[in-house]
Structure formats: C-alpha cells, structure tokens
Amino acid sequence: MTHTFYIAMSYAVAAVVILCLIAWTWLDGRARRQELAELEASGIRRRSAQPTGDAR
Amino acid sequence: MTDSLAISKFSDLANPTRFLALAARILPWMAAATAILFAIGLYLSFTTEGDYQQGLTVRIMYVHVPSAWLSMMCYTVMAVSAIGTLVWRHPLADVSHKAAAPLGAAFTLIALATGSLWGRPMWGTWWVWDARLTSVFVLFLMYLGLIALNRAMDDPSRAARVSAVLILVGFVNIPIIKFSVDWWNTLHQPASVIRMGGPTIDQEFLWPLLVMAIAFTLLFFTLHVMAMRNEIWRRRVAAQRRMAARMAGREA
Numbered sequence: 001m002t003h004t005f006y007i008a009m010s011y012a013v014a015a016v017v018i019l020c021l022i023a024w025t026w027l028d029g030r031a032r033r034q035e036l037a038e039l040e041a042s043g044i045r046r047r048s049a050q051p052t053g054d055a056r
Numbered sequence: 057m058t059d060s061l062a063i064s065k066f067s068d069l070a071n072p073t074r075f076l077a078l079a080a081r082i083l084p085w086m087a088a089a090t091a092i093l094f095a096i097g098l099y100l101s102f103t104t105e106g107d108y109q110q111g112l113t114v115r116i117m118y119v120h121v122p123s124a125w126l127s128m129m130c131y132t133v134m135a136v137s138a139i140g141t142l143v144w145r146h147p148l149a150d151v152s153h154k155a156a157a158p159l160g161a162a163f164t165l166i167a168l169a170t171g172s173l174w175g176r177p178m179w180g181t182w183w184v185w186d187a188r189l190t191s192v193f194v195l196f197l198m199y200l201g202l203i204a205l206n207r208a209m210d211d212p213s214r215a216a217r218v219s220a221v222l223i224l225v226g227f228v229n230i231p232i233i234k235f236s237v238d239w240w241n242t243l244h245q246p247a248s249v250i251r252m253g254g255p256t257i258d259q260e261f262l263w264p265l266l267v268m269a270i271a272f273t274l275l276f277f278t279l280h281v282m283a284m285r286n287e288i289w290r291r292r293v294a295a296q297r298r299m300a301a302r303m304a305g306r307e308a
Contacts, residue, residue, distance in 0.1 A: 003111055003112055
C-alpha cells in the first residue's frame with residue numbers, strides 16, 4: 001500500500017466521523033423541535049410560556 | 057461594580073431560555089467561521105511540502121494532532137462543567153458535560169484511527185501498547201462509559217451528579233496522557249508544539265497545523281452549543297409530557 005492510501009484513509013475516516021457527528025446533532029435538534037411543536041399544537045405549553053389569561 | 061456585572065451576566069446564562077436565545081444568535085456565525093477555517097486549513101494542508109523523512113504522510117498530522125488535542129480539551133471542558141454541577145449547581149453545567157461526552161468520544165476515535173494509519177507506514181505497526189497510546193485508549197473507554205452511565209439513569213439530575221464525580225476522578229488521566237511521552241520511554245514522539253522552549257516543528261508544517269487546530273476547536277464549540285440546545289429541548293419535552301400526564305390523570 002502506498003503512503004497516499006494511508007493519507008486518503010486518514011482524511012476519509014476523519015470526514016466520515018465528523019459528518020456523522022454533525023448530521024446526528026442536527027437531526028437530534030430537528031426531532032426535539034418537532035416534538036416541542038407537537039406538544040404546543042396539542043395545547044401543552046411551559047408554565048412560563050402560557051399567556052396570562054390562561055393562568056389558572 | 058464590574059465584578060457584580062460580570063457575575064450577573066454569568067448567572068443570566070444559567071437561565072436555559074437565555075442560553076437558547078444566545079445560541080440561536082451565535083450559532084450561524086460559529087458555523088460560518090468553522091467552515092471558512094476548514095477551507096483555509098485543508099488548502100494549506102494539501103499545498104505544503106512533504107517532510108524530508110515522512111514525505112507526504114506528514115499530512116495525516118493535520119487531522120491527527122488537532123483531534124488528539126480536542127480529545128483532551130473536551131474532557132477538560134467536562135471536568136469544569138462537573139465542578140459547576142457539584143459546587144455551584146449551575147443548571148447548564150450538567151447539560152454541558154452530558155452534551156460534550158459523545159463529541160469527545162468522536163474526536164478521540166479520530167485521533168486513534170488516524171494515529172494508527174500514520175503508525176503503519178512510519179513505525180511499521182498499527183498499534184503498540186505504549187504509555188501514550190494506551191492512555192488515550194483508556195480516555196476513549198472513559199467517554200463511552202460516561203455516555204452509557206448518563207443513558208442508564210432516568211433522573212437527569214442524579215445522573216449528572218454521579219457522572220460529575222466520575223469525570224473528576226477520571227481527570228487524572230489527562231496529565232498522564234500529556235506527559236506520558238516524557239515520563240516513559242514511548243514509541244510515540246514527544247511534544248513538538250506545546251513544550252518548554254517553543255515549538256520545534258518547521259514553519260511549513262506549523263501554519264496548516266495551527267489553522268486546522270483552530271478549525272477543529274471551533275467545530276467542537278459549535279457542536280457543543282448545538283448539543284446543549286438539543287439537551288435543553290429534550291428536558292423540556294420530557295417535563296411537558298410529565299405535566300400532560302399529570303393533567304390527564306387529574307381529569308380522569
């Protein structure tokens with residue numbers, strides 16, 4: 001195997017791990033935002049986010 | 057006066073809602089700066105000369121060294137957050153160390169894999185159990201253990217306290233990693249950048265290395281802020297679901 005193979009493999013491994021990390025963090029954020037939006041749509045809000053008229 | 061202002065600014069950040077607003081403002085800038093620095097760093101990495109002994113294999117160093125630095129810096133960030141959890145009970149401290157652990161594991165994995173890919177053509181072996189390689193491998197296992205521990209417990213504040221103690225105990229490994237090449241006779245070469253007497257590395261290699269190191273560090277902080285934001289959202293979803301369940305129970 002040539003040195004080029006080891007260099008290419010190193011950059012490929014680093015790129016794959018970093019891209020997976022970015023994708024995972026981004027998708028996780030999107031899923032959580034969606035869950036919060038669904039809860040909001042079903043009328044469940046944080047106590048601090050509730051309009052004053054709603055307070056019981 | 058300035059002191060109290062600084063303290064109040066710091067405690068403002070303890071409010072997760074304020075942290076989310078700040079994250080939304082700074083994340084696009086951090087992501088853009090990371091992308092620009094990576095573009096410059098990669099350009100420099102692939103246009104500089106090869107080393108007189110290593111040849112072009114020196115280019116592996118531009119991803120290996122920054123990820124190895126980050127593997128230790130991430131653990132240090134976690135240790136500071138662990139102190140924040142145990143001493144100041146800062147609401148964001150446990151969010152911070154929980155969010156950092158998978159990032160640290162990923163950068164340690166890159167350091168181990170690229171080190172091995174450099175070792176094969178340069179040392180003639182993929183792996184040796186010398187002090188530096190072994191201590192970094194132990195760091196990788198510690199990251200995995202902390203991720204598992206955090207996921208094994210349902211109560212986030214209890215999980216945070218237990219992992220904070222474990223993180224602080226495990227911090228002893230960081231100076232061992234840093235000084236392993238000086239304390240023991242290792243196959244891994246001693247420090248050539250951060251050392252007494254200044255760097256011994258040639259300017260030709262120092263520049264791409266520094267730019268890549270800053271790019272990697274910015275990438276870490278961008279992902280860390282994103283992961284912390286995700287964790288705050290996750291806790292809010294869990295809290296709101298509990299509230300919905302309580303309300304449904306009351307109505308029934």
